[in-house]
Each structure stands twice: as structure tokens, then as C-alpha cells.
Amino acid sequence: MTELLLSEMNTRKVRFTLARGELVLLVLLCIMLTHFNNVAKGDPIPRFGACNILNKIDPNVMKSLGPEIIRAGIHWGKVEPVPGKYLITQEVLNFIGEVVPPGAEPLVGISTHNPWGNIGPWKNSDEFLKQFSVSPTFHPIKNYDDYRRFIMVLADSLKGKVKYYQILNEPDLIRPENNSRWWGGTAEELIKTVRITYEALKESDPDAYLIMGGFALPWDDNINRPVNEDFINTVVKGVRDYVDAFDIHHYREYNLLSPKIQYIKELGRKPIWITEMGAPSANRLREVWLKMQPFFKELEVNQSLLSSKMMQDTILTVVRQSDPGFIYLPENRSVLEKIKAEELVKLYAIAFEEGVSSAFWFQVLRDKMPVWYTKRPDKANARTLQSVDKRYRGSEQGLYDEESREPLPAFYTYRLLVQKLSGFTEAKFIGNERAQIYEFQFSAGNKKYVCWSDNGPIAYELKAVEGEYQATRTITDMDQTDPSTTKLSVHGGKLKLELDSTPIIIEATK
The missing domain is CATH 3.20.20.80 (Glycosidases)
Structure with missing residues (x-):
């Protein structure tokens, strides 16, 4: 005979005595319920x-x-x-x-x-x-x-x-x-x-x-x-x-x-x-649009300008x-x-x-x-x-x-x-008016951060646990195919970041 100790919602403890065969059936039932619960949840929805x-x-x-x-x-x-x-x-x-x-x-x-x-x-x-x-x-x-x-x-x-x-x-x-x-x-x-x-x-x-x-x-x-x-x-x-x-x-x-x-x-x-x-x-x-407005209006009223190859080569x-x-x-x-x-x-x-x-x-x-x-x-x-x-x-x-x-x-x-970011489970904003900081959480417990500033270059301190980190700068230049990376270290529980309009992705490497 085997005894199991179960807790009810009101924390009152009740003892059950089960035959060994009944215990096996109970374990199998728990496994089946776990399986069906996972099936009911379905596969993760593809994000990107x-x-x-x-x-x-x-x-x-x-x-x-x-x-x-x-x-x-x-x-x-x-x-x-x-x-x-x-x-x-x-x-x-x-x-x-x-x-x-x-x-x-x-x-x-x-x-x-x-x-x-x-x-x-x-x-x-x-x-x-x-x-x-x-x-x-x-x-x-x-x-x-x-x-x-x-x-x-x-x-x-x-x-x-x-x-x-x-x-x-x-x-x-x-x-x-x-x-x-x-x-x-x-x-x-x-x-x-x-x-x-x-x-x-x-x-x-x-x-x-x-x-x-x-x-x-x-x-x-x-x-x-x-x-x-x-x-x-x-x-x-x-x-x-x-x-x-x-x-x-x-x-x-x-x-x-x-x-x-x-x-x-x-x-x-x-x-x-x-x-x-x-x-x-x-x-x-x-700003570009306003700068080109006079030229755009001229094109609309003077169609002959469009026959000029030189003119065509100067506009996009x-x-x-x-x-x-x-x-x-x-x-x-x-x-x-x-x-x-x-x-x-x-x-x-x-x-x-x-x-x-x-x-x-x-x-x-x-x-x-x-x-x-x-x-x-x-x-x-x-x-x-x-x-x-x-x-x-x-x-x-x-x-x-x-x-x-x-x-x-x-x-x-x-x-x-x-x-x-594939496989993240939750995303939340943890920044402020000057720094746009988005925290992405993963099932393994790790976190990654997408960061930028719409207010020009600013310094920002991001709270982080001890360890080594890497900042990956997103690709924005026509002649660039690989992102640039920078190693970061935690000082006093914070990462010191320099943010501008180009987003960076922060992640722990160790």
C-alpha cells in the first residue's frame, strides 16, 4: 500500500490510501491530462x-x-x-x-x-x-x-x-x-x-x-x-x-x-x-517631401520636362x-x-x-x-x-x-x-519618454532587450544581472550585410548604453 498526501484549495490536508495498481493508473492519468492540456494549447503561433x-x-x-x-x-x-x-x-x-x-x-x-x-x-x-x-x-x-x-x-x-x-x-x-x-x-x-x-x-x-x-x-x-x-x-x-x-x-x-x-x-x-x-x-x-514640393508641382504642369533623360535621372x-x-x-x-x-x-x-x-x-x-x-x-x-x-x-x-x-x-x-527574438514568450516596455526599451522574455528565463532613442543620442543605464553582454546594432547601411556588435560589462548592476535612432539588441553571452 502507498500513501499520498494531497492539499485541497483550503489547505486542509487529507490522506488517501491507494493500492499500488491504482497509483499506477493515477500517474498515467496525470500524464494523459498533461498531454491533452498541451494539445489543447496547440503549437506556438509563428511570430514573424x-x-x-x-x-x-x-x-x-x-x-x-x-x-x-x-x-x-x-x-x-x-x-x-x-x-x-x-x-x-x-x-x-x-x-x-x-x-x-x-x-x-x-x-x-x-x-x-x-x-x-x-x-x-x-x-x-x-x-x-x-x-x-x-x-x-x-x-x-x-x-x-x-x-x-x-x-x-x-x-x-x-x-x-x-x-x-x-x-x-x-x-x-x-x-x-x-x-x-x-x-x-x-x-x-x-x-x-x-x-x-x-x-x-x-x-x-x-x-x-x-x-x-x-x-x-x-x-x-x-x-x-x-x-x-x-x-x-x-x-x-x-x-x-x-x-x-x-x-x-x-x-x-x-x-x-x-x-x-x-x-x-x-x-x-x-x-x-x-x-x-x-x-x-x-x-x-x-523634410525631403517638403523640399521636393516645388519640383513636383513643376513636373505636373510641365509634362515636357519628363522627356528629358537628365531630368529622369535626377528624381526617384x-x-x-x-x-x-x-x-x-x-x-x-x-x-x-x-x-x-x-x-x-x-x-x-x-x-x-x-x-x-x-x-x-x-x-x-x-x-x-x-x-x-x-x-x-x-x-x-x-x-x-x-x-x-x-x-x-x-x-x-x-x-x-x-x-x-x-x-x-x-x-x-x-x-x-x-x-x-524567435521563440519569445512575452514582450513589455520598460523604458521612458527618452529611451525606448523593450524587454523580450523567453521560456528558459533569459531576456533580451530591443533599445533605441527617438530623442537623439542619449546615455541610458539598463538594469542587469552580473555577466557578460553583447549589443548588436541593426543593419541600416546600403553596403552592410552583417551587424556590428559590441561587448558590454555590468557595473553596479547596470549596463551603460549609448542610444540613438538605430535600434540595438542586448543579450547576455555568459
Whole structure:
């Protein structure tokens, strides 16, 4: 016989006498409960994500970059081109099998685009594509039974290959050229679409994880609220029982990220993902922008200037998602890339400190993008942009220059972040108004720190236990591929740091 001493919650101790066989069963039961508890918690959510427009992703680039999760999209109309005929597109299978590096996860974004399955004025696929480029991007579904079957077939086909799904993209975004929302139906129709997606997905694959397509959240800085607040509130409250997480997108200043996260977190009461964020942001380039304003205006009124090769060689047109466009002098390119690399680190630090589950950089490739992507409402500006040498058009959020086949500083900085911070369990802000200090904790009990100062070079003392430390400075220079490191020693329980706008990562080496 064996005696066990157990403690109840009221600390009253009770003695149990168990037969040896019963003790063995009890131990086995404890092991099983521990196992099922771990299963219930699931695998850790991949923290560092990446994506690219139009699924244009180079497998070798992704492997070198090292993201933990990669997003690509599919269209209902491609998977089911005619009713009842399902094609799991080779594009998706290639994405899963070739682009996603070993150990990383795919995230499949589901688009409801379907010329025969959507409600709209088009008569054929060609008219549908024209409508797609100038009007609401997503249209209401004609027959929800058809759509439900599509989701179930898709989930069943990708079961075991894909866990993470996303439904739609930026339904709240307003097109400036015709003031229409990307979701062309009512809020109630959108809620129904999300609900059916969730129910069908879970029926086919109970382990599937559904993320609500990222809210663009056009922000009114005067009231610190989104522009489309009524629509967003209705949708978030209506779908929060039918998604596993909400998603936001952010392309503005990094210090404006927290209000967006907090807004959706309080409203949705679910985990938050960011499946698109990018830099550089406008405020860091304001001085350059103002300097180029007179020249920019001259270009718009005098189109003949654009025929001059000399003139073309002196300007750089930067097409950004959140702003119509900027023109910079070529010598400002190094400044642009430095800002991008710095803001990449700051966006990730702030996002994780706010409790974001996973954050994706958009986009990986700095490629040439179509003029419509600038969202410029006036034709004069669009003509100007079309006339500028094509080599000066591209996504300035890119980490890798597709044309030159060269990684940019932010590419190496992103990779460094993954290497240093992958596997962290919690992030919190421990700095002050002058020093931005973010502490990242790990399950082994160790800590790492991401530090910078937005207030110019300052001295800062960081509390630390005795030992040897290393400061790794993030990569911001065009001709740099490896980070610079500095050894640090603790004096009086503190590390003495010199901080500026370029983030550093502090970690113990012994």
C-alpha cells in the first residue's frame, strides 16, 4: 500500500490510501491530462511573417530571409471556375511545397472573387475583371450554399498542409477614385460571409485557424478613431464569434500603431494579427517631401520636362501604399533605406509589446508595381507617374531589390530579428519618454532587450544581472550585410548604453 498526501484549495490536508495498481493508473492519468492540456494549447503561433503582392515570391529569397509564416492568396473563381468543378490550383500547391521554407507555416488568404458566384452588373469574366479594378473589390455572394461547398472542398484538400486561413482583405478600405468601400455589400452580408466561412472551415478541419481579413483602419488623427467607425464596429461585433483572430494593417508612423491595436483588441476581444505592415513612414521623410514640393508641382504642369533623360535621372519616384507618392533625389536613397530598417524593428517591438500574436512585413520584393496601385485619384498625377522612368517605380517597403537581385538593409535587419527574438514568450516596455526599451522574455528565463532613442543620442543605464553582454546594432547601411556588435560589462548592476535612432539588441553571452 502507498500513501499520498494531497492539499485541497483550503489547505486542509487529507490522506488517501491507494493500492499500488491504482497509483499506477493515477500517474498515467496525470500524464494523459498533461498531454491533452498541451494539445489543447496547440503549437506556438509563428511570430514573424512575410508576404508579397500577387503571390510573387522567390523561394530562395524567402529561405534566406527566414520568416516563420508566409501569406499567399487564392480566389474562389480560380478554385471553382464553373459550378461544381473544383481545382486546387497548382499555384497554391507550389506555394506550400516550394515557397514556404522548412519549419515555416503557410497562411492562405481566401478571396471571394468569382464572376459566376458574386452579385454584380458584369456579363462575363472580362467584364468582371474590369469591374474589379475600378469598383468595390469584393462583391456579395449570390448563393451561400455554393460558397459553403467551396470552403469545405478547399479545407478538406489542404487539411494537414494548411492550418491558418484568412477571409477577405481590407473590407473597410475606401477607394479614392470613386469613394467606394472595398467590400461592395452591406455589413450584414459581410458578417454572413465570414460566419459561413468559419462554420464550413471548422466542419472540414476543426484544427483550422481563421483570421478576419485585415482592417485597413484609415485613421482620423483628430479624434484618434477610424474613419469608417460605424461600419467597422458593426462588422467586428458581428463576426467576433466566427473568427479566431482579428487582423489590422499599418503603413503609417510606428508611434501610431498602438491606438489601432488597442481599438480592435477592445472591440473584438480576440487575438490580434498584423498581416501587413511596412515602412518608411511619411513623418520621417517630411523634410525631403517638403523640399521636393516645388519640383513636383513643376513636373505636373510641365509634362515636357519628363522627356528629358537628365531630368529622369535626377528624381526617384517612391510609390507607397498609404500615400499617393513621393519624389526624392537619388542621394536620398540611402536615407530611405536606413529609415526603413530602423522602422521595421520599431514596428515589430511595438506590435509584440501590445500583444500582437503574429506580424507580417509587406512586402518582401521591391518590384515594379502597376500605376493603379498608387491609388492616385487625379489623372494628371497618374500621367506624371507613368511618364517617369520605370526603374524609379517600386514598392519602397520591399526588403529585396528584385531588379538588382540584392537584399536591402531591412532584409538583413528582418533576418536578424527572427534569429534573435524567435521563440519569445512575452514582450513589455520598460523604458521612458527618452529611451525606448523593450524587454523580450523567453521560456528558459533569459531576456533580451530591443533599445533605441527617438530623442537623439542619449546615455541610458539598463538594469542587469552580473555577466557578460553583447549589443548588436541593426543593419541600416546600403553596403552592410552583417551587424556590428559590441561587448558590454555590468557595473553596479547596470549596463551603460549609448542610444540613438538605430535600434540595438542586448543579450547576455555568459
